[in-house]
Amino acid sequence: MIHVEEDETLRKGPWTEHEDVQLAFYVNMFGDRRWDFIAKVSGLKRTGKSCRLRWVNYLHPGLKRGRMTPHEERLVLEYHSKWGNRWSRIARKLPGRTDNEIKNYWRTHMRKKAQEHKRVSSPSSSFSNSSSSSSICTNDPTVESMPMNETKERSFYDTGGIEMVPASRGKNSNTSMKHNKDTSEEQEKIYSMDEIWKDIDLLENDDLKPSFDPYSDVSPSRIWDYSVNSFWMMDGGQQEFGTDMFFPATSELLTG
DNA sequence: AATGCTCTCAACCGCACTCAT
DNA sequence: AATGAGTGCGGTTGAGAGCAT
Incomplete structure (x- = not known):
C-alpha cells in the first residue's frame, strides 16, 4: 500500500x-x-x-476536523447552488474546511440524499418531471443516481452551478466554460433556498441527525x-x- | 467469527492559470 | 511576446474502517 x-x-x-x-x-x-x-x-x-x-x-x-455542523452543511448547499463545484471557493466561506473536505462531503452526503430523494420523489417512473425532483435537478445530486448513460461526461457530483463568473484561475475557467456549455438549458434556473432547506430538513430528519455531539469531534x-x-x-x-x-x-x- | 459490502477521506492526477524571465 | 516553473483547482481513485449478513 x-x-x-x-x-x-x-x-x-x-x-x-x-x-x-x-x-x-x-x-x-x-x-x-x-x-x-x-x-x-x-x-x-x-x-x-x-x-x-x-x-x-x-x-x-x-x-x-469532524463532521460538518448543520450550519456548515447549509452553507455548502447554499454556495454550491450559487457556484456549483467551485470547491475552493466554497471552502473559503467555511473557515477551517478544505475544498477536498467539502468535495468529499458533497459526494458522500449528496449521493445519499440523491438516493433518498429518488426513492421519495418517484418510485414508479421517470424522476425528472416532478416538481420536487426538478427542484434540485439543476445543481443536483440526483444526477448521480441517474443511469450512467444519462450522465456520461459528467461525474455525479458535477452538478453544475449557474454562476458563470469570469475565469478566476486554474481549472475554474475551464469548468465554467464547461458548465456553461453543458448546462446551457439550465442556466436560468436556480433553486430556491426554501427548496434546499426542505431537502436538508428531510436529510436531517433521518440519517444525518447526529446521535451524539459530533461537532466536538476534533x-x-x-x-x-x-x-x-x-x-x-x-x-x-x-x-x-x-x-x-x-x-x-x-x-x-x-x-x- | 467470517465474509462481503458500503462509506469515508487522504492522496494522486491532469489541466489551466500566474508570474518571472 | 514567448516560455517554463510553480501553483491551485476540480476530478478521481483506492485503502481502510465500519456495518450488515
Whole structure:
C-alpha cells in the first residue's frame, strides 16, 4: 500500500507522522508558498504538490476536523447552488474546511440524499418531471443516481452551478466554460433556498441527525496542535511565523 | 467469527492559470 | 511576446474502517 521507492525516486501514498512533522517544520520555517523548494530542502521525497496538498488538507493548524455542523452543511448547499463545484471557493466561506473536505462531503452526503430523494420523489417512473425532483435537478445530486448513460461526461457530483463568473484561475475557467456549455438549458434556473432547506430538513430528519455531539469531534492527535496555532492566522491569508520553532529537532533537521 | 459490502477521506492526477524571465 | 516553473483547482481513485449478513 505504501509505495516506498528507492532513494532517488519520489514517495507516494500515505504520509508518515515523521514526514508530517518534517513538513510542518519547514512550512513554518519558509512559509506555505514555495512548495518545490520546501520539498527539496526538507529532504522529503515528495513533490511540491504533494507537500502542499498534505499541508492544506491535513496539517494546516486552522483546520477543523469532524463532521460538518448543520450550519456548515447549509452553507455548502447554499454556495454550491450559487457556484456549483467551485470547491475552493466554497471552502473559503467555511473557515477551517478544505475544498477536498467539502468535495468529499458533497459526494458522500449528496449521493445519499440523491438516493433518498429518488426513492421519495418517484418510485414508479421517470424522476425528472416532478416538481420536487426538478427542484434540485439543476445543481443536483440526483444526477448521480441517474443511469450512467444519462450522465456520461459528467461525474455525479458535477452538478453544475449557474454562476458563470469570469475565469478566476486554474481549472475554474475551464469548468465554467464547461458548465456553461453543458448546462446551457439550465442556466436560468436556480433553486430556491426554501427548496434546499426542505431537502436538508428531510436529510436531517433521518440519517444525518447526529446521535451524539459530533461537532466536538476534533482530531485529538495532530502533532502540531499544541504548538502551531499561535503562529497561524486562519483565513486571513496572512501567516506569521515564529522563529522560536516548536520542533525539538530543529538543528538536526536543518543540518540534514 | 467470517465474509462481503458500503462509506469515508487522504492522496494522486491532469489541466489551466500566474508570474518571472 | 514567448516560455517554463510553480501553483491551485476540480476530478478521481483506492485503502481502510465500519456495518450488515
